[in-house]
Amino acid sequence: MRTFHFKISIEGEIMAQETINFSITVNPTAQALKVVDANGNVLPDGASVTLKAQQVGVADPGQVLFVVSGGTSPYNFALASGSIPAGDSLTSVVNADTSETVSIEGTPTAAGDSTFAVTVSDSAGTTTTVAAKKSIT
Numbered sequence: 001m002r003t004f005h006f007k008i009s010i011e012g013e014i015m016a017q018e019t020i021n022f023s024i025t026v027n028p029t030a031q032a033l034k035v036v037d038a039n040g041n042v043l044p045d046g047a048s049v050t051l052k053a054q055q056v057g058v059a060d061p062g063q064v065l066f067v068v069s070g071g072t073s074p075y076n077f078a079l080a081s082g083s084i085p086a087g088d089s090l091t092s093v094v095n096a097d098t099s100e101t102v103s104i105e106g107t108p109t110a111a112g113d114s115t116f117a118v119t120v121s122d123s124a125g126t127t128t129t130v131a132a133k134k135s136i137t
Contacts (some may be wrong), residue, residue, distance in 0.1 A: 082116030
């Protein structure tokens with residue numbers, strides 16, 4: 001709980017005892033949309049991450065691409081450019097603290113490097129984009 005202190009000044013002449021009613025509304029300021037990598041490092045808009053290499057035909061239970069919080073949930077994710085490796089997919093999981101973890105998982109079907117970008121937006125329209133690269137051997 002936070003304590004707020006207020007100073008109220010009444011100007012003018014008071015002729016008799018009066019009761020003055022007033023109300024105070026406090027609107028919390030929303031936190032800015034924040035995107036962090038798997039290690040907790042804040043990723044600015046346009047940041048780039050490199051995911052660990054994976055072998056063709058070997059299932060990957062999921063690599064965290066980023067975790068998003070703040071802003072105004074719910075969040076939306078979209079592949080902004082490029083393509084993820086064939087056989088992989090992007091997934092999103094809502095965490096207990098209402099942040100969301102976006103991962104790439106699956107069983108790649110072809111070797112090669114994939115570069116792609118994912119845009120996240122909150123319901124207030126704030127967006128940020130993260131570029132990624134994943135190699136399949």
